[in-house]
Amino acid sequence: xxxxxxAQALLxxxxxxxxxxxxxxxxxxRIGPLHSIVPEAMTFAxxxxxxxxxxxxxxxxxxxxxxxxxxxxxxxxxxxxxxxETCTCGGExxxxxxxxxxxxxxxxxxxxxxxxxxx
Amino acid sequence: xxxxxxxxxxxxxxxxxxxxNRQHFREAGVFTLDLIGSPGCGKTTLLEQTLRRLDGxxxxxxxxxxxATTRDAERLKRWSPHVVQINTGRGCHLEAHQVRQAIDHLxxxxxxxxxxxxxxxxxxxxGFDLGQDHKIAxxxxxEGDDKAAKHPHVVVAAELILLNKMDLLGPISFDLxxxxxxxxxxxxxxxxxxxxxxxxxxxxxxxxxxxxxxxxQYAASQSA
Numbered sequence: 001x002x003x004x005x006x007a008q009a010l011l012x013x014x015x016x017x018x019x020x021x022x023x024x025x026x027x028x029x030r031i032g033p034l035h036s037i038v039p040e041a042m043t044f045a046x047x048x049x050x051x052x053x054x055x056x057x058x059x060x061x062x063x064x065x066x067x068x069x070x071x072x073x074x075x076x077x078x079x080x081x082x083x084x085e086t087c088t089c090g091g092e093x094x095x096x097x098x099x100x101x102x103x104x105x106x107x108x109x110x111x112x113x114x115x116x117x118x119x
Numbered sequence: 120x121x122x123x124x125x126x127x128x129x130x131x132x133x134x135x136x137x138x139x140n141r142q143h144f145r146e147a148g149v150f151t152l153d154l155i156g157s158p159g160c161g162k163t164t165l166l167e168q169t170l171r172r173l174d175g176x177x178x179x180x181x182x183x184x185x186x187a188t189t190r191d192a193e194r195l196k197r198w199s200p201h202v203v204q205i206n207t208g209r210g211c212h213l214e215a216h217q218v219r220q221a222i223d224h225l226x227x228x229x230x231x232x233x234x235x236x237x238x239x240x241x242x243x244x245x246g247f248d249l250g251q252d253h254k255i256a257x258x259x260x261x262e263g264d265d266k267a268a269k270h271p272h273v274v275v276a277a278e279l280i281l282l283n284k285m286d287l288l289g290p291i292s293f294d295l296x297x298x299x300x301x302x303x304x305x306x307x308x309x310x311x312x313x314x315x316x317x318x319x320x321x322x323x324x325x326x327x328x329x330x331x332x333x334x335x336q337y338a339a340s341q342s343a
Binding site: 001002005006009010012013017018019025029033034035036072083084092093094095096097098100102103104105106107108109110111 | 272
């Protein structure tokens with residue numbers, strides 16, 4: 001359940017980048033396959049990390065990067081979610097390579113309008 | 120609604136500390152490994168044998184991670200004074216800052232080799248850089264011959280695969296060909312070393328040679 005410590009690290013980054021006058025709606029991250037992230041566990045961990053704080057309820061949108069797969073028979077290279085995909089040439093000796101990318105891409109925020117706040 | 124573009128490494132804090140660790144290891148000239156394997160695969164036993172057999176030849180240290188107890192450190196301290204235990208509480212893997220704190224208790228300059236024995240787990244430790252030179256994945260035949268195939272991430276990330284408890288082959292059924300082909304399928308060039316750390320010591324010579332070679336090359340690369 002390393003998703004909990006990743007959620008905590010993510011929360012620290014989000015807190016640094018969210019302007020004080022903004023309400024955080026969504027966090028977008030990109031995660032490489034070497035992190036072995038279970039999507040449900042990551043969503044749960046994000047909810048747990050943000051519960052009771054200023055970012056509670058903000059959605060976590062994750063782009064899971066695929067494996068880069070190379071067929072050792074025909075040398076075709078493609079991207080796939082499963083490291084055990086076989087090649088269209090029938091080749092079964094496929095070498096998977098994956099990144100350990102873990103990037104906070106963007107935040108979507110609602111900015112509190114000072115005029116609204118004063119009215 | 121407005122969007123704020125960021126593009127920042129989520130594990131920046133971990134990776135920065137891992138970079139500091141790596142710098143310390145480099146300055147001290149200590150070849151450093153991150154040993155990853157399931158609970159009970161024989162990581163600590165392997166290291167006991169390693170420290171014992173390299174005594175007087177290479178000065179070895181160990182940082183050992185467990186959720187609780189100092190039992191592993193106590194075992195290892197019989198063979199080397201350079202041992203630090205990390206207790207992670209509920210943490211399923213080591214992070215760079217924990218290693219950073221642990222190495223404050225070690226005289227790195229006195230070491231040739233440092234092994235970081237990660238928390239017993241084949242999944243969570245894979246994505247966390249600790250500042251090591253190599254990750255090593257350790258399996259044992261009692262876990263079953265499908266474990267490399269079921270844990271592709273660690274096989275892809277590892278630069279050496281150890282397969283332990285080979286002395287039990289026979290009483291324990293284990294398809295060695297299948298295991299080897301699963302590993303080769305995921306990571307073509309990674310060496311696989313078969314060892315019997317506890318009973319016979321078979322295969323340990325190859326492992327010790329790999330360590331000697333690695334430490335020597337590391338020292339040469341640092342002085343170059």
